[in-house]
Amino acid sequence: MPDKSSLLSLAAAIDGMAPQFTALSDQIWALAELKFDEYRSSALLIETLEQNGFSVRRNVADMETAFIGEYGSGKPVIAFLGEFDALAGMSQVAGVDTQQALSPDGTGHGCGHNLLGAGSLLAAITLAKHLKAENLPGTVRYYGCPGEEGGSGKTFMVRAGTFADVDAALTWHPAPFNGVRSTNNLAVIETYYRFKGVAAHAANSAHLGRSALDAVELMNVGVNFLREHMPQDCRVHYAITDAGGRAANVVQAKAEVLYLIRAPEMAQALALAERVEKVARGAAMMTETDVETIFDTASTNLLPNLTLENAIHDNMVALGPVPFDETDIAFAKKIQATFTDEAIKSSIRLYQIKSDVFSNDKIDGSTALHLGLRAFEGQSHFRAGSTDVGDVSRVTPTAQCWAPAWAIGTNPHTWQVVAQGRSPAAHKAMVHAAKVLAATGLDLMTSEKLRDDAKAEWHNKMDGQAYVCPIPADVYPQKH
Structure with missing residues (x-):
């Protein structure tokens, strides 16, 4: 992990920029654009990149809302993945504990991609500023990935060769828990x-x-x-x-x-x-x-990289828990009251939030927000979902963390996710994830051993098999 002074410097820089990026996340939440129609959302992200000195390549891989922002030059090249698409039929008023659509049959950020895109961007920009201040070599990239929900935007970007020179890729996702959970998905x-x-x-x-x-x-x-x-x-x-x-x-x-x-x-x-x-x-x-x-x-199914996941976990330990307050917990309890006891227990089982790194307390159904850090077992688990991050993981070492933007018991693709999507607790989780990603990105920039170990694990798991894109060359992104 970065030395303590670098970690504190990154965290302080992120805290200083947090209001701008929480506002950006809220703007994207309000736009709630569907796959490959994220024109205004991508424009906001691109504008922020350019304001912070990044060069931007637009219309990547035949997708009008896909883009890549780049800062710096040379090796290593570290990628941050951002998503910003919403879901149909997920319209919901923010900050309430009852199902109330903003508009009939409207759209909504039912998977928290407004937070994901803004948080990864915050991490990328912070790391770029740090490299400049410390005169460190390397390239920071932010991949604006559209259409994760049923569009496989990253798969098209991989097919176009945009990750060919990337040394490692990092991302995160909102969740009911804080920590690393290595997954083998579908x-x-x-x-x-x-x-x-x-x-x-x-x-x-x-x-x-x-x-x-x-x-x-x-x-x-x-x-x-x-x-x-x-x-x-x-x-x-x-x-x-x-x-x-x-x-x-x-x-x-x-x-x-x-x-x-x-x-x-x-x-x-x-x-x-x-x-x-x-x-x-x-x-x-x-x-x-x-x-x-x-x-x-x-x-394609995800290829976990335990080397990177351990590096992320170490930074999460060093940063401590997300600084939630009583108001955050009170709202989470209201949201949690909309779930059955079985849904809450199922969430704890699904994400295997068994014990807490900081307190060694067992997490149970009385916990509304995850106030600590999930223990990391150093092994992968089965997860029945799918993600186009899987295709990125097949061409470069890739890892992600999870941050507790939602009350325990919250399931993705529900109105409760949308209701929590612009809450102070969600903002804090997003900022925390940005700190984790920026710190891990700095680890990768400054540690050749970490990069080599991650690459060696990746080669071992690929076992000599070349990646074959599952989307035929004559198939292009479709909005439907």
Whole structure:
């Protein structure tokens, strides 16, 4: 970790800039732009980069809202990953403990990416200023990564080669806990199945029709039967994106369903996708319809790097807990009261918040905010979610920390996340994460051994296998 004076210097600099970046986070929270439509959010982040002396490359990897900010020159090159996309149907008033939409069917930051993007940016700018003040060599990059929610923006950036010279990548995520949790998550493939049939009057001439909606329903039934015969850790989810219309007396001539296919390894996901494809073709045969398979996007499973994760944990120990106050705790308790006891206990189990580094107290259901630091076991755990950070981890050593922006019991993609997204507690968690990332970034800049050890672990885990992007070269980002 950095020497004590450097750590204090970084922390003080971040505290000094914190008001500007909490305001930036709140602006992005209010914009709540969906994947690949984050024009105003990305513009705010780019403006902040340029104001702080970064050069910016726009329209990266054929994405209008993707960008890379760079400061310094030469090796090492340390990347900070930022996200800023929101979710549909997540509109919610901030700072309240009841579900209240700001606008019907509106958008909202249900995964805290307003905090994530601003916090990583704060870390990158702070580290860049420190390098300049200390006349240290190296390059700091901030990757503005759009479309994490169902868009795999980072995967497209990796495919474009933008991480080819990066020595290590760092990021963080809002969570109900403070600490490092090494995870093996799931690879994911997202595919649309579009059925085309023949319209007909549902009463007078139904025999002349061929229902695309019947095909979608039969496919869903078939995949549901398939679930019994796939590996235990795989997941398959679907949503009917086009039911063919709202008239019940018409045989629907078109219908579409989106499938997310997840597995511990990309090879398993691809094999499972082939089986789902056969079910789709079978449904088309049964209904005498045609089916078109439209590949949307994909993300590879994460490759944890324990070397970097230990470095992050050491900095978290040195920095101490997030400085929450009684007001923060009181609001967290109100949010927590909207959860069942099982949801709270499940959160503790899911994130394995077993004990606290600073107090050695066992975390239980009476805790509203994580006031300490999760013990780090130095090993990886299974996590059923997916992230396009996985593709970054396949081309350079990558690690992340988690910061307690949410009350314990909060699940991502819920109104409670949005309600807490611009709270003082969330701001404090974001600032704390920025300190951790900046300190770890400085470790990587100044310690050749840390870089070499992280790279050696990465090479060992890749085991000589070259990264293969799961998105075909002729597939481009799609807004949908």
